[in-house]
Amino acid sequence: MALLRVENLSVTYHSNSGPLPVIERLSIKMDGGEILGIVGESGSGKSMLALAIMGLLSPKMTMRADYVNLDGEDLMKMDPAERSVYVASKAAIIFQESQSSLNPCFTIGSQLDETLALHQGGSRKYRKTRALELLDSVGILDPELLLKLYPHQVSGGMSQRAAIAIALACKPKLLIADEPTTALDVTIQAQILELLVNLSQAEEAGLMLITHDFALLSENTDRIGVIYSGLLMEHAATQNILKAPKHPYTKALLDSIPQLGDRHKKGSRLFALEGHIPPMSELPVGCRLGPRCPKAEKYCVKEQELITIENHGKVRCHLAQQPEKNDHKTLSGAQK
Amino acid sequence: MIRLFVRQMLMLLTSLMILTFITFGITRFFPQESLNHISSTSSQSNLLNEYIFYLEQIFNGNWGISQAHGTEVLDEFLTFFPATIELSVAALLFALIVGVPLGIFAAQNKNTWQDKFIVSTTLVGYSMPIFWWGMLLVLLFSLSWGLTPVASRLGFEYDILPVTGFMLIDTLLSDQPYAFEAFYDALHHLILPAIVLGTVPLAIFTRITRSSMIRVLRSDYIRTAKAKGLSQMRIIWVHALRNAMLPILTIVGLQISVLITGTLITETIFSWPGVGKWLLEAVHRRDYVTLHAGLLAIASIVVIINMLVEVLSFYANPKLRHKR
Ligand SMILES: Nc1ncnc2c1ncn2[C@@H]1O[C@H](COP(=O)(O)OP(=O)(O)OP(=O)(O)O)[C@@H](O)[C@H]1O
Ligand code: SF4
Ligand SMILES: [Mg+2]
Numbered sequence: 001m002a003l004l005r006v007e008n009l010s011v012t013y014h015s016n017s018g019p020l021p022v023i024e025r026l027s028i029k030m031d032g033g034e035i036l037g038i039v040g041e042s043g044s045g046k047s048m049l050a051l052a053i054m055g056l057l058s059p060k061m062t063m064r065a066d067y068v069n070l071d072g073e074d075l076m077k078m079d080p081a082e083r084s085v086y087v088a089s090k091a092a093i094i095f096q097e098s099q100s101s102l103n104p105c106f107t108i109g110s111q112l113d114e115t116l117a118l119h120q121g122g123s124r125k126y127r128k129t130r131a132l133e134l135l136d137s138v139g140i141l142d143p144e145l146l147l148k149l150y151p152h153q154v155s156g157g158m159s160q161r162a163a164i165a166i167a168l169a170c171k172p173k174l175l176i177a178d179e180p181t182t183a184l185d186v187t188i189q190a191q192i193l194e195l196l197v198n199l200s201q202a203e204e205a206g207l208m209l210i211t212h213d214f215a216l217l218s219e220n221t222d223r224i225g226v227i228y229s230g231l232l233m234e235h236a237a238t239q240n241i242l243k244a245p246k247h248p249y250t251k252a253l254l255d256s257i258p259q260l261g262d263r264h265k266k267g268s269r270l271f272a273l274e275g276h277i278p279p280m281s282e283l284p285v286g287c288r289l290g291p292r293c294p295k296a297e298k299y300c301v302k303e304q305e306l307i308t309i310e311n312h313g314k315v316r317c318h319l320a321q322q323p324e325k326n327d328h329k330t331l332s333g334a335q336k
Numbered sequence: 337m338i339r340l341f342v343r344q345m346l347m348l349l350t351s352l353m354i355l356t357f358i359t360f361g362i363t364r365f366f367p368q369e370s371l372n373h374i375s376s377t378s379s380q381s382n383l384l385n386e387y388i389f390y391l392e393q394i395f396n397g398n399w400g401i402s403q404a405h406g407t408e409v410l411d412e413f414l415t416f417f418p419a420t421i422e423l424s425v426a427a428l429l430f431a432l433i434v435g436v437p438l439g440i441f442a443a444q445n446k447n448t449w450q451d452k453f454i455v456s457t458t459l460v461g462y463s464m465p466i467f468w469w470g471m472l473l474v475l476l477f478s479l480s481w482g483l484t485p486v487a488s489r490l491g492f493e494y495d496i497l498p499v500t501g502f503m504l505i506d507t508l509l510s511d512q513p514y515a516f517e518a519f520y521d522a523l524h525h526l527i528l529p530a531i532v533l534g535t536v537p538l539a540i541f542t543r544i545t546r547s548s549m550i551r552v553l554r555s556d557y558i559r560t561a562k563a564k565g566l567s568q569m570r571i572i573w574v575h576a577l578r579n580a581m582l583p584i585l586t587i588v589g590l591q592i593s594v595l596i597t598g599t600l601i602t603e604t605i606f607s608w609p610g611v612g613k614w615l616l617e618a619v620h621r622r623d624y625v626t627l628h629a630g631l632l633a634i635a636s637i638v639v640i641i642n643m644l645v646e647v648l649s650f651y652a653n654p655k656l657r658h659k660r
């Protein structure tokens with residue numbers, strides 16, 4: 001049974017000038033122990049997807065979905081209080097800014113103990129042992145000391161480890177990491193990433209790894225979902241995507257990974273596509289990527305649907321169905 | 337930590353020094369007969385010597401003899417002071433106990449009509465002339481509806497021995513058979529003056545709590561607390577309030593001086609036998625000795641309390657406490 005099944009999730013932002021789509025009809029599936037990478041440019045809606053699953057959207061955002069099935073229960077059928085308790089017992093989330101995601105007025109120990117008390121219970125002494133174990137498992141050298149420190153007293157890497165320990169304290173079956181390493185320097189990035197991957201394997205928990213950096217996903221994930229402007233553009237196994245990306249956007253993201261030695265040739269390229277992600281209020285007609293897509297053609301003025309490609313996955317581009325290159329005569333495949 | 341303590345002590349001493357400079361300066365304009373107790377009689381009287389003599393007298397408790405009553409001013413002050421403290425503390429508690437939850441409620445319901453109602457009401461409360469407001473409440477609650485007593489701290493039928501000077505405590509300490517009745521009566525007398533005195537601070541606390549809380553509720557750690565599955569109660573009253581309280585504490589410190597000055601008016605309206613009423617009467621009777629001592633005492637107390645609040649807010653903030 002799947003750990004997480006999200007079907008047709010839409011998130012709407014209710015701005016002063018009317019509702020705007022943040023995420024549209026997005027469906028994903030994750031199994032226990034699986035690592036799913038979610039990738040996309042800044043502003044594509046990755047964080048909103050994570051917050052929507054966790055039920056943490058701000059009041060100005062609303063979500064709809066056919067179902068959001070987490071470990072066998074449909075979250076959409078629960079009332080908010082029930083849902084937050086259920087989700088907290090099954091899933092945990094780690095944010096980019098670990099420092100600010102911990103409460104500055106309480107010690108790391110008390111914030112860890114609070115979660116342990118809520119989800120595992122037991123005596124104070126037992127919880128203390130568990131807390132020390134958890135901190136040890138996230139690679140903290142002096143757990144006793146860390147328990148007594150306040151978040152601002154530790155480094156970014158250290159507080160991110162503490163945040164991971166707190167997230168693990170509820171024994172989550174699903175761990176969502178929203179750009180967990182973006183705020184850290186490179187050597188620590190790799191350590192934290194490795195830690196997350198190892199922990200999710202050890203606990204057989206699903207890991208949703210959200211990032212705008214494709215390079216982080218290629219080695220660590222089982223499957224990848226590519227999001228652009230609130231739409232799932234491509235969703236397939238990691239090796240398929242790496243070997244033969246079908247969507248022009250995925251290709252562009254892959255192209256923007258700096259290769260070894262690349263820097264000398266072209267200078268560090270940031271992103272292969274010109275322009276910016278469109279603001280929610282000014283979405284282009286037809287394919288979302290249209291204005292920026294190097295392969296765009298007449299047909300792209302039609303709204304694109306996700307199509308299933310044999311032996312690959314799902315792609316939101318009519319070109320994906322064509323056997324080779326752009327053949328202007330065989331457009332029928334892109335029909336709904 | 338020691339550095340903070342030393343710094344605060346130095347600040348306190350400086351403030352008190354400046355304060356005594358000012359009061360010492362003022363006494364130069366007082367009629368001579370009111371200054372006998374603090375004027376140096378030594379032959380070589382330069383300004384510095386006189387100032388030092390002045391300080392000595394003040395510190396030794398030689399505050400002079402009241403011109404109006406012929407009693408020791410220090411003794412008078414000590415009898416009136418607890419009544420003022422009792423009233424101020426009650427007003428402060430009223431303002432906090434009502435204002436903080438009200439501010440939290442408004443923050444949680446930001447931009448709803450309830451929030452807008454609270455915000456606009458606090459604006460009215462903030463600019464309320466308390467003399468007029470006090471009169472209005474007396475007129476309604478005491479005179480029209482007979483709900484609360486009009487004046488003083490206790491009904492005449494009770495005879496309570498002053499021990500601490502705090503009526504709520506003294507009534508309970510009393511071994512009279514009506515001790516409890518007297519306690520309720522004292523409470524009854526306290527309610528309206530406390531509300532009148534607490535109105536402006538209430539408005540300020542509500543607004544500060546609201547804005548502080550709105551900022552805190554947007555923060556990442558509140559989102560984390562929600563993700564942990566904590567109850568709404570715990571998120572608001574533990575995680576959010578603990579942070580929101582830091583700016584509130586600073587404002588509380590500032591409001592204490594407002595409260596003390598407010599007692600001047602409130603005590604007069606309610607014939608509350610406190611320092612405020614005492615000083616106002618001293619003004620009427622041109623009792624310079626009392627006025628001088630009272631002002632100096634009140635101002636010093638405000639300075640000291642402000643320092644205490646500052647130290648307290650320092651300790652309440654882990655970011656400051658564990659610097660470096
Ligand atoms: N509080 C908010 N109010 C209004 N719009 C918002 C808010 N938060 C996010 N958005 C919008 O929602 C869209 C998706 O944002 P989201 O934070 O999910 O992007 P992201 O993919 O996580 O980007 P990043 O890599 O910068 O974290 C963006 O267009 C953003 O402008
Ligand atoms: S549908 Fe057209 S514009 Fe959209 S990604 Fe495919 S080729 Fe590009
Ligand atoms: Mg994000």
